[in-house]
Amino acid sequence: MTVIKSEFSLALNQVATERGISSDDVISSIEQAIIAAYKKEYSKEEEEIKAKVNQDTGEAKLFKDDKDITPPGFGRIAAQTAKQVILQKIREAEKKTVASHYLSQVGTLVKGRIIRYDGYSASIDIGKAEAILPKEEQMNNYKYQVNDSLIVYLKEISNDKFDNPRIIVSHSHPKLIEELFKREVPEIASGAIEIKKIVREPGERAKIAVASSQSGVDPVGACV
CATH class of the missing domain: 3.30.1480.10 (NusA, N-terminal domain)
Incomplete structure (x- = not known):
């Protein structure tokens, strides 16, 4: 047979x-x-x-x-x-x-699109894979809807109980703000300005403490 x-x-x-x-x-x-x-x-x-x-x-x-x-x-x-x-x-x-x-992109920003949302967690299409945006990684006052485009922080890759890899992203992590500033402020990307601390109320406000490592560089002015 x-x-x-x-x-x-x-x-x-x-x-x-x-x-x-x-x-x-x-x-x-x-x-x-x-x-x-x-x-x-x-x-x-x-x-x-x-x-x-x-x-x-x-x-x-x-x-x-x-x-x-x-x-x-x-x-x-x-x-x-x-x-x-x-x-x-x-x-x-x-x-x-x-x-x-x-795996090499953990700790960086990725762009994605919401493909499913059940009111608790969201599934995000990030290109070659589907990531999970858990409830605890969402912004409280943000209205998530299918087809919304998001920039999220790739937090970790872990295995579920069936040993399948899960890509976890965050929309509220303080590092999201830090990585966005690195993109937008050349002095931060180059290391001339250092982010010392970030205090964030996701969806409300964020406070960032910055310092300059080079004379003549205004850390606050460069970030405004």
Whole structure:
């Protein structure tokens, strides 16, 4: 019985090479998923079932006590299961690749657009990925709406309970003001003026203490 046609090995190797996924990991995941699919369709009892997928041909068999128990016609279910597992592995790899791309941008500003907002957290399209703007990182009096464009502070990248990377951004972090001033005031970007302290009431006001490290440079005047 063939799970996927003769292209199985080529497809598996292509996924492993292009996405950086271990082929052994993919095979193991397919075998576990095939066992789950078998138990759902054919067996409601708790029993020890093993699956074996041939990495070269895609042939899959099910065993119980070393006896082949593969049901006739199970190939279609196994093929669909294998396809779903491979697609899932691709999505997981893409998420990790994208997260790695943004890892070097933590602590900087990114421009995005709100694509979902449920009144609590917002999902922000930041280009190659989707970031999360949690409630605690929002400005209290700002009315967030879908399709709004925002400049946000890329705060961190962390993993959720399923080990999927999450890009967290902030619209209220004091560093957002600091990075905006670096963009707008050349003297701050060059280091001639240093931001000593920022006190911010997001959406209301912000106070910034600045100092000049070069004679003849007015720190307050340059920032106004």
